[in-house]
Amino acid sequence: MIKKIFSGVQPTGNLHLGNYLGAIKNFVELNDDNENNCIFCVVDLHAITVKQDPKKLRDNIRETVATFIACGIDPKKSIIFNQSTVSAHSEAAWLLSCVARMGWLNRMTQFKEKAGKDKEKASIGLYSYPILMAADILLYDTTHVPVGEDQKQHLELCRDIAQKFNNDYNVDDFLKVPEPLIQKEFSRIMSLKDGSKKMSKSELSDLSRINLTDNNEDIINKIKKAKTDPLPLPANTDELVDRPEARNLLGIYSSINNITLDKSVNEFNGKNFSEFKEKLSQVLVEKLNPISLEIKRLTDDKSFLDKILLEGQKKANYIASKKLKKMQEIVGF
Numbered sequence: 272m273i274k275k276i277f278s279g280v281q282p283t284g285n286l287h288l289g290n291y292l293g294a295i296k297n298f299v300e301l302n303d304d305n306e307n308n309c310i311f312c313v314v315d316l317h318a319i320t321v322k323q324d325p326k327k328l329r330d331n332i333r334e335t336v337a338t339f340i341a342c343g344i345d346p347k348k349s350i351i352f353n354q355s356t357v358s359a360h361s362e363a364a365w366l367l368s369c370v371a372r373m374g375w376l377n378r379m380t381q382f383k384e385k386a387g388k389d390k391e392k393a394s395i396g397l398y399s400y401p402i403l404m405a406a407d408i409l410l411y412d413t414t415h416v417p418v419g420e421d422q423k424q425h426l427e428l429c430r431d432i433a434q435k436f437n438n439d440y441n442v443d444d445f446l447k448v449p450e451p452l453i454q455k456e457f458s459r460i461m462s463l464k465d466g467s468k469k470m471s472k473s474e475l476s477d478l479s480r481i482n483l484t485d486n487n488e489d490i491i492n493k494i495k496k497a498k499t500d501p502l503p504l505p506a507n508t509d510e511l512v513d514r515p516e517a518r519n520l521l522g523i524y525s526s527i528n529n530i531t532l533d534k535s536v537n538e539f540n541g542k543n544f545s546e547f548k549e550k551l552s553q554v555l556v557e558k559l560n561p562i563s564l565e566i567k568r569l570t571d572d573k574s575f576l577d578k579i580l581l582e583g584q585k586k587a588n589y590i591a592s593k594k595l596k597k598m599q600e601i602v603g604f
């Protein structure tokens with residue numbers, strides 16, 4: 272079976288190590304193994320579900336494209352485009368919002384987290400966000416969606432929406448039910464300041480994350496200041512259960528080196544954090560420095576990035592508008 276890959280990243284700035292290890296690193300492998308069958312989308316319609324500064328949003332859209340390319344996604348092998356430039360996404364989202372049920376959306380934990388205490392003040396867009404995400408995926412007959420663990424529930428909703436559309440309109444297998452591709456071991460990279468919280472773009476303290484644009488000094492400094500516990504590093508993974516910070520840092524070390532957690536634990540068995548942190552900074556600098564330099568070089572070349580987006584738009588629009596037309600016919604338009 273030919274795999275068709277689709278994923279999206281919001282252009283909300285501060286792309287970090289969690290985005291890289293949880294999602295983008297996986298995109299790069301898929302891009303190499305599935306030439307001409309991967310689509311990577313900069314989801315600006317999703318970004319405005321919370322308030323954005325228009326000037327910054329425009330810059331962040333280009334920076335996200337630059338990051339994709341700097342991390343190794345090849346625009347000759349994959350489609351890279353900007354969601355709002357393909358109007359089928361908004362149109363399909365409406366059709367699907369008439370199929371999705373309130374009860375399903377009410378279960379979404381990301382909405383609850385992002386809306387906070389005062390849900391009445393959250394935007395309608397933030398609430399219906401997963402329906403737009405389903406439209407993104409279903410318009411391209413996607414078979415596999417590489418995402419971090421936090422998007423698993425949205426993927427399940429997407430599957431439910433596809434199945435209900437097919438059932439309601441008696442069009443067996445018209446919308447393809449996609450599979451999530453979530454890394455087994457390191458699908459959730461945690462904050463450097465608190466091992467129980469996800470590493471996030473929106474966290475106030477910059478020390479909580481490693482941004483893909485950080486320079487070497489920033490990286491070394493952030494790892495030095497990363498929270499740890501008073502014990503030496505453990506002899507086996509079972510001992511990491513109640514040590515979220517140690518687990519996270521060892522997880523980062525394993526993921527960036529493409530080795531198992533077991534192997535990293537063996538390497539640092541009984542050593543102290545300062546020795547481990549030195550090794551960790553070293554490998555992070557080695558892997559991330561070329562990426563950050565390339566992001567900077569590419570963001571200065573706006574016309575190159577705009578050209579990539581325009582080519583991507585044409586290709587994506589061709590696929591999505593055909594699927595949308597069929598959806599419209601099916602519902603009776």
Ligand code: AMP
Pocket residue numbers: 279280281289290291292293294295417418419420421422457458459460461469470471472
């Ligand atoms: P976002 O920045 O929310 O658009 O997320 C882009 C991708 O990065 C999604 O696939 C997320 O699941 C993934 N991601 C975001 N934060 C993390 C994290 N802390 N650990 C692992 N994956 C993450």
Ligand code: TRP
Pocket residue numbers: 277278279280281314317403404407408416417418422425
């Ligand atoms: N909701 C995803 C996130 O915040 C981004 C996204 C939008 C996405 N549309 C998508 C991911 C389609 C995968 C497929 O991380």
